Amino acid sequence: MRALWKSESGSLVFRNLKEPEVIAPDDVKIKVLYNTISETDLRFRRENDFYSRAGIPGYEMSGIIADLGEQAVKDGFEIGQRVSSTPFLFCGKCEFCKRNKHNCCISLQVDSGSLCEYVVRKSSQLVIAPDGLTDKMICLIEPLAVSLEAVSKLDLTFGQSLCVMSGSFEGLVMAKLASRLGALHVSVVEASEVIRDLAKRNGVNHAIDSRDLDHVNQLHQLTDFNGFDAIVENTVDLTYLNHAIDLVAKGGKILLTNSSGFGKMVSTNSFNLIINNISIDTAFLYSRQTMNLSAKILPTLHLEEFIMKEFDFSESLRAFEALKSGNYPRIAIKMRRS
Ligand SMILES: [Zn+2]
Incomplete structure (x- = not known):
């Protein structure tokens, strides 16, 4: 599959990578529809910042479920559902996760990025998108969750x-x-x-x-x-x-x-x-509950104009260049539909 690849030096190139597949029972394979990118994605050269490591960039996404394991089905997911995802893996087992303080998880990990044709996520990372949202707007569920968590404080x-x-x-x-x-x-x-x-x-x-x-x-x-x-x-x-x-x-x-x-x-x-x-x-990140709440609140906030530009996936380098103006809260990158 085609994927955008970010090196540690900050350069971006397209690569052909092996398509990820469902292996574990709670794995969900998603065909990516859209990403939104922001200035956070430009933090390429900062030390000890999980956004600055080498790999596939992008972490705000929408997509359609293409395949899934049996536990993911039990968790309520099915092929064809539109979903968004958090890039964060909360362990679900530590004392903080048990108290719904997932943003304090002691084993917090960050998944691979989503500027590629397919991603595989755990079912616990996913939120089912409400019907009223466009494929593009679904990407904002994750950053809205950050704002909701902060405002509550x-x-x-x-x-x-x-x-x-x-x-x-x-x-x-x-x-x-x-x-x-x-x-x-x-x-x-x-x-x-x-x-x-x-x-x-x-x-x-x-x-x-x-x-x-x-x-x-x-x-x-x-x-x-x-x-x-x-x-x-x-x-x-x-x-x-x-x-x-x-x-x-x-x-x-x-x-x-x-x-x-x-x-x-x-x-x-x-x-x-x-x-x-x-x-x-x-305020740092959010809980799983806040992600679910974000999906419900997003359609009521009318944030369409916060995504000011849209590029095709093949134009991703131009999209990242446009971000540098500081004039766009979010820029959308549309993956190819097939
Ligand atoms: Zn935890």
């Missing part, structure tokens, strides 16, 4: 204020969800004008240009210098954590949702954290 109540530090797909969706949950004031900080416009069409009250030298002061003014009740720090720039500490209200919460890289340290003023009663929390 914000503990937002009606009338509160939220600032999201970058207009990534996950950040914009968190802003949209917060607006729906009754947040009265939602701001996003983002360099791309295209993304800022998208944010304003999706529940964001103020989209601030991060390239403005006084953007931190603009954010202070938006809250009359009282600070935001919650701040999502989802950039890969460590300086934003200290901006967040500066901008959060007394008793507020800062949620870290993006790693700046393995081994990188940040120094902060702990005195300010303590006397202002600031909480810092993190």
Whole structure:
């Protein structure tokens, strides 16, 4: 089968690989229909980052079940079903998995990517797609699950204020969800004008240009210098954590949702954290339950315009090149139908 292959140096080439087959009883072979790609896929050269290893890239996918083992049938799957998948393998046996905290799994593994004609996944990695979603939109079940998990940690109540530090797909969706949950004031900080416009069409009250030298002061003014009740720090720039500490209200919460890289340290003023009663929390991945919830919620959110471009699989290199503009929360890659 044709597959895109990413080397450790970051170069992308097409390769002909052996088609994967069902071996274990819980294996499911899927004909891939679409992938969506994002800036995460560009993190080719970061050390100790599971997205940067050599192999098939792509991890947000939709597909049709082509073959499956007997346990997968017992788990409710059948040939012809449209599904999405998480690339993560939760062990299902550790104390954290048993408590539905799959994102804390002590044996977490990452599967091969999905920019290829067929993948084989475990039935526990799959979510059946709702009828109302197009083949392309099904890919967003996985990244929406990331946003749902994060928003649930914000503990937002009606009338509160939220600032999201970058207009990534996950950040914009968190802003949209917060607006729906009754947040009265939602701001996003983002360099791309295209993304800022998208944010304003999706529940964001103020989209601030991060390239403005006084953007931190603009954010202070938006809250009359009282600070935001919650701040999502989802950039890969460590300086934003200290901006967040500066901008959060007394008793507020800062949620870290993006790693700046393995081994990188940040120094902060702990005195300010303590006397202002600031909480810092993190959100990483999701549970299986959140993946299933994501499939149900996605059709209600109308995120179609978050996938701004589409390329055929044969044009994948152009798709990755287009990502570098920073103007596209997601780009779709369509596999060949046969
Ligand atoms: Zn586990």
